Amino acid sequence: MHLNRVIATIAAAGLAATSLVACGGESAEPATPGSTDANGQTTIKIGTTEADQQAWSVFHDLAAEQGINLEIVPFSDYAPVNEALAQGELDVNKFQHIKYLAEYNASSGKDLRIVGSTEIVPLALFWKGHTSLDGIEGQEVAVPNDPSNQGRAINVLVQAGLVKLTDGVADPLTPTPADVDKKASKVTIVPVDASQTPAAYNEGRPAIINNTWLDRAGIEPDLAIFEDDPNSPEAEPYINVFAARAGDIDNETLNKLVEIWHDPKVIEANEQDSKGTSVEVTRDKAELNDILTKLEKK
Known part of the structure; x- marks a missing residue:
């Protein structure tokens, strides 16, 4: 099936997406994922903000070959996707990293868990007209100010040797600007809205820009002068995952979807x-959920 046929499928599902979470506490107890029809096809409803990407077209077709009818429900914003899953409007979702999921659980009191890992996208530093860190000392570096990216952005600069944290930082995985030792650092951090980091770059200032805004601004990822190590402990909170309700993470069909996502x-x-x-990241489910639990506690 080509991408336009998948879009036709998700467009129909999109009608339902606009009404997700509208009923609040009136939703019934969520059903077990994977209803099977008379033809032996198992239907799974999955939510994402990335339905238009080519990987989802391939994923859809491979799932069909395994007898799974993947009903892809597209969302234009992150906020409703976890709530739709928690209320039983979805069987599973794939759009977020572990830290985002932890923040949702901690703030909502819900208990969504991880079915499996998918990938991680390094976060990088860009400086227009430069191909290395040479000459960056004394510069003001724009970093995204949202909770999901700010700590990681600061750690990019720590790994680059441009910033030092103060002694006794409460959470070195997600530091804040208050944790930066300004006298010992080589650059100054300037938090801005994530959408403004490309503007800082185009003005000639160094900036840490995540992939969403790189793509929208037409900035090529290979222009990065430094990026974090996806295999470092500091990067663990930013592993992207499949999430489901706690009672469903061992569901056979959902775990099959994780396997299919890792198909070449x-x-x-x-x-x-x-x-x-x-x-690509392949991590043990129990290990991933341990990371989630630790982040929730913090």
């Missing part, structure tokens, strides 16, 4: 979508 054909398409920046 999906990985290749994901590489194309991310312009080579995506790094």
